[in-house]
Amino acid sequence: MDDPARWLLTAEERGNPGTPLPAWTEGNLVRPLVHGVAYFDRLVEVVEQLGEGDRLWFTDWRGDPDQKLRPGGPTVDELFSAASHRGVDVRGLVWRSHTDALSYSKQENRSLDREIEEDGGKVVLDQRVRRVGSHHQKIVVIRCPADPSRDVAFAGGIDLCHSRRDDGDHGGDPQAVNMASGYGPTPPWHDVQAEIRGPAVAVLETAFRERWDDPTSPVQGNPIAYVVDRFRHARLDPSPCRRSSRHLPRPGRTSSRRCGRIRRSGPATTSPRRASVPSRAGTRRRSGGHGD
Numbered sequence: 027m028d029d030p031a032r033w034l035l036t037a038e039e040r041g042n043p044g045t046p047l048p049a050w051t052e053g054n055l056v057r058p059l060v061h062g063v064a065y066f067d068r069l070v071e072v073v074e075q076l077g078e079g080d081r082l083w084f085t086d087w088r089g090d091p092d093q094k095l096r097p098g099g100p101t102v103d104e105l106f107s108a109a110s111h112r113g114v115d116v117r118g119l120v121w122r123s124h125t126d127a128l129s130y131s132k133q134e135n136r137s138l139d140r141e142i143e144e145d146g147g148k149v150v151l152d153q154r155v156r157r158v159g160s161h162h163q164k165i166v167v168i169r170c171p172a173d174p175s176r177d178v179a180f181a182g183g184i185d186l187c188h189s190r191r192d193d194g195d196h197g198g199d200p201q202a203v204n205m206a207s208g209y210g211p212t213p214p215w216h217d218v219q220a221e222i223r224g225p226a227v228a229v230l231e232t233a234f235r236e237r238w239d240d241p242t243s244p245v246q247g248n249p250i251a252y253v254v255d256r257f258r259h260a261r262l263d264p265s266p267c268r269r270s271s272r273h274l275p276r277p278g279r280t281s282s283r284r285c286g287r288i289r290r291s292g293p294a295t296t297s298p299r300r301a302s303v304p305s306r307a308g309t310r311r312r313s314g315g316h317g318d
Contacts, residue, residue, distance in 0.1 A: 030050050046232065047229055048275065051229060056226075057220065058221075059221055061193050061194060061217070062184050062191040062193075062217065063192065065218075066096065069166065070096060070100065073105050076114045077113060079113065079114075079170075080113075080170045081114070081115045082106065082115065082168055083117045083118070084106075084117075084167070085120075085165050085234065085237070086120045086163075086186055087164060090186070090201070091138045093187055093190070093191070095191070102186045102187075103142060103145075106142050106147060107146075110145050110147045116146070116147035116148070118150065119152050120138055120149055121155075121160055121161040152237070163233075164186075165180065165181045165233070167230050167234055169231060177223065178221060179227045180220065182220050183217040183218060187203075189202050189213055189215050196215075198213050199212060200212060238266075238267050
């Protein structure tokens, strides 16, 4: 295979010296999960196996607590809250969002925040962005300190929200969002999430930590929203994450050879055993989404 420097950005080209994240890692197993049905089903399977001391950390652009991950459930809230009750460290970074009147998802994201917090999780209603900017990451990072072979991350374009649970027939998700009438009552949604095992999991965990520990004041982006959310007792200033005992992999190096041939789910293109990684999650120099 060609040198990854020929087809991935180098650290210098990414132009973000404020982060320790490597430009890429090798030795990863990347399995494409095409469509929300495949992703949600796999997420339920993995999360239901977690227990005390494990970590379930996620980011979302939009989140609906009542979104069913399988036809009969569980919902996002039920899955994550049950994990929290089992002693799993559940943390979320959910974009605070602009008003629903502009076809955004402020109320939905606030509901996800509230319902998971009520069951012991920690969810930040995150507005540490430039004015009218957004956080657009959609990742779930799972770490199992007692058995690191179970570590896994999911990253891609699928939010934990309405309209995403579609399949190859594209009949749409029964829990639909309002869109243009031309899409019908249950708009089709074609997207993909990658299931990742290997050194890139540590990189995605670090991206989450960088954003969680972002020192930017939430007042800066929208002072009025800050006052409203503080009045509603939303978590806006998270306490720092404990430092991880695991080190980031060096660029282009692998800490494990257990990841072998790439497996595929659905008609996806071949995935390399190298995973590019996002720019620093907590950067304040940009508006709009990143890590998409």
